[in-house]
């Protein structure tokens with residue numbers, strides 16, 4: 001998994017507030033209202049413990065603090081354990097945590113100790129960023145959506161788009177992965193040479209670890225790009241030229257989706 005850096009998280013608090021405002025403008029739901037809608041759950045005064053984990057590449061500066069900001073920004077009671085790892089887990093339970101948030105280099109999870117529900121960041125991130133496009137009121141009648149990046153975040157997004165009855169077109173630099181997804185799901189390979197498939201889209205989802213994966217060829221004027229991928233997959237120049245609105249935030253949106261998945 002591509003690991004966040006403290007630089008990726010430097011502007012996270014502003015990005016979360018700005019993206020919440022954009023999501024509200026696009027869908028008429030605030031971010032937590034949209035999470036309520038898609039999961040059918042709501043917070044109930046849960047106490048959330050954030051446990052720093054030293055495994056692998058170790059602690060990422062601002063990671064735990066970004067999770068705490070997210071938990072508190074949406075009105076929940078949260079704390080970062082003083083201890084890391086197993087000692088931190090013990091501390092969390094002894095301090096009455098209902099939900100544990102913790103991440104090593106392979107998985108970032110939310111685990112609700114009271115109802116045993118567990119959520120994975122890549123799945124919940126794909127789901128919420130896809131639902132933002134599906135719930136964008138200006139584009140409700142256009143069912144075409146392009147998904148760029150068919151990995152651990154992009155694949156749950158494909159599943160979400162299908163559940164929401166979208167016409168899904170997929171692209172990935174790994175053509176074997178495209179073939180796998182097209183054979184496993186009722187989706188179409190994005191192929192600009194095929195006259196039967198759209199060349200450009202009002203709704204684009206991107207989850208790759210590369211920049212500039214969204215070319216001008218796939219854009220329409222006022223397209224909406226929902227992209228958890230870091231770095232941003234669309235250039236500032238194209239955003240400006242095509243008046244693109246971009247939903248992109250490094251950690252908080254996916255984290256809130258995980259919390260609603262375990263309430």
Ligand SMILES: NC(=O)C1=CN([C@@H]2O[C@H](COP(=O)(O)OP(=O)(O)OC[C@H]3O[C@@H](n4cnc5c(N)ncnc54)[C@H](O)[C@@H]3O)[C@@H](O)[C@H]2O)C=CC1
Nearest residue numbers: 002149151152153172173207208209228229230250251254
């Ligand atoms: N904003 C957030 O909350 C989160 C962001 N992420 C970010 O999302 C991105 C994707 O994460 P994962 O799905 O876990 O990675 P992954 O490695 O499982 O999947 C990435 C996919 O993108 C494809 N790809 C790479 N370069 C490409 C290109 N130039 N054009 C098209 N496809 C390309 C790869 O072949 C692969 O299938 C990473 O940058 C990760 O840091 C992940 C989780 C949460």
Ligand SMILES: N[C@@H](CCCCNC(=O)[C@H]1CCC=N1)C(=O)O
Nearest residue numbers: 003004052053058059060063103
């Ligand atoms: N062990 C570290 C956290 C490691 C997180 C690695 N995973 C990512 O960076 C994923 C999560 C969303 C995007 N990438 C700590 O506790 O400080």
